[in-house]
Amino acid sequence: MAILVYAHIALNRFGGCIKRSAANDEGSITVEFVFLAPLFLLLMLNVITGGIYIGAYHILQHTTAEAARASLAGSNDSERSLLAQQSINTALATGSLVKPQAIKLQIGSTGAGQTTYRVALSFDARSLGLSKVPGFSAIAPSTLTSSYDVRPGGM
DSSP: OHHHHHHHHHHHHHHHHHHHHHHOOTTHHHHHHHHHHHHHHHHHHHHHHHHHHHHHHHHHHHHHHHHHHHHTTOSSHHHHHHHHHHHHHHHTSSSOSSOGGGEEEEEEEOSSTTSOEEEEEEEEGGGGSOTTSSSHHHHSOSEEEEEEEEOTTOO
16 A cells, blocks of 8 residues: 555656656657668668669579570570670660670580580679669679570470
């Protein structure tokens, strides 16, 4: 019973201070904004950067598939390389996020009994211009790669 009396006295004595400080929150929204806005902006910037990287990787995969299809008509590695390079230049000619100059093409045997060859593209992601963005770009790879194994004759 004595505890309840002391609690009642404490609430009466300090309750007014608590009510007055709870009602006076004029600057709290500004302080919260100052702390949370930079974190929110950094999060949004990293989401956009990640989306650009994923978009570039998707374009690279699609271009690799096109180059592999085009290389089927070649009878040796030099013809395949020429056909694949033409396919890359055509696929990335207009308005692409990935520029043909930033892509390296490699065509060669996979070594599995010479029954397949590999069409591999590597893209220098630094050409996207996102290396200065703090956060995601620090852990993102600087080179994106994609490859397809192709059987000559297409089957």
